Amino acid sequence: MKQKNLHEVANLIRALLPVHGYIAGGAVRDSLFGVQPKDIDFVVPANESWDEQDVFSIMTRVSEGFAKSGYASQVYQAYGEENLDYENSGTDFAEMFLGCMKVQLEGMDIDILFSRYPQIDEHVEHHDCNINQVWLDEDGNYCRASNITEPLRFIRDVGEERKQYMIQKYKNLQVIVKGLIADAREKAGMSMRRVMFERIPRIAITLALLVGVAMLPGFLWAKVTLIALLFATSLLLARQEFYRNRLLAGAYSLKF
Numbered sequence: 001m002k003q004k005n006l007h008e009v010a011n012l013i014r015a016l017l018p019v020h021g022y023i024a025g026g027a028v029r030d031s032l033f034g035v036q037p038k039d040i041d042f043v044v045p046a047n048e049s050w051d052e053q054d055v056f057s058i059m060t061r062v063s064e065g066f067a068k069s070g071y072a073s074q075v076y077q078a079y080g081e082e083n084l085d086y087e088n089s090g091t092d093f094a095e096m097f098l099g100c101m102k103v104q105l106e107g108m109d110i111d112i113l114f115s116r117y118p119q120i121d122e123h124v125e126h127h128d129c130n131i132n133q134v135w136l137d138e139d140g141n142y143c144r145a146s147n148i149t150e151p152l153r154f155i156r157d158v159g160e161e162r163k164q165y166m167i168q169k170y171k172n173l174q175v176i177v178k179g180l181i182a183d184a185r186e187k188a189g190m191s192m193r194r195v196m197f198e199r200i201p202r203i204a205i206t207l208a209l210l211v212g213v214a215m216l217p218g219f220l221w222a223k224v225t226l227i228a229l230l231f232a233t234s235l236l237l238a239r240q241e242f243y244r245n246r247l248l249a250g251a252y253s254l255k256f
Contacts, residue, residue, distance in 0.1 A: 007139075012105070013105070016062075019047075024134065025132045027039070039108070046116050046117060052078065055078075056075075059099050096115065097114055097116060100114065128155055131166070
């Protein structure tokens with residue numbers, strides 16, 4: 001799923017909820033690498049006046065609204081009690097959330113998570129490892145609390161199964177990153193000759209213009225000036241494309 005598509009999903013969820021939130025965590029991370037996320041976490045930052053009873057009331061209304069629209073939903077944490085087995089999720093739900101519910105929306109599994117933290121950046125800082133500390137803002141821009149291309153780093157203790165899962169996830173993402181960088185370096189390795197060769201149509205047009213200018217009546221110095229300008233413009237465009245491709249080698253590290 002692309003980042004743009006994930007932003008559209010976020011807007012769809014916001015349109016159906018009476019509260020504001022953000023897509024955060026693994027789904028955002030996976031979308032950056034072109035990986036289809038297995039589910040989507042939609043985090044609702046806490047309102048200062050909320051307690052667990054308030055959130056349970058909100059989840060009840062939301063669940064009823066989903067049911068009327070034909071979407072299945074389930075509350076799996078309320079009042080600190082978890083109703084599903086998330087033992088290996090790496091998250092202490094009662095510590096991080098006032099309440100949690102799951103909904104199937106347009107074929108997607110979405111967890112709506114009511115955070116105990118009032119700001120989304122504060123919330124993601126408590127995710128279990130650095131590659132999960134990401135979210136999309138209201139405009140669909142990628143935001144991070146740490147660099148997800150750095151070596152895997154756990155923020156807090158997690159279960160062994162969760163730890164092994166994230167280690168394997170990190171290794172898989174590194175394979176993707178290396179492939180992207182290799183592709184960028186291959187493009188960056190193009191020589192000026194190759195750039196010029198691949199732009200034969202542009203060169204042909206330039207040559208035709210040069211010949212046309214040479215055949216125009218007028219002063220010799222004017223012809224020479226026009227020819228020089230056309231040639232310099234063509235060369236400049238080729239050089240710009242060459243150096244743009246060279247910069248691609250570092251594009252992915254800069255992106256993250």
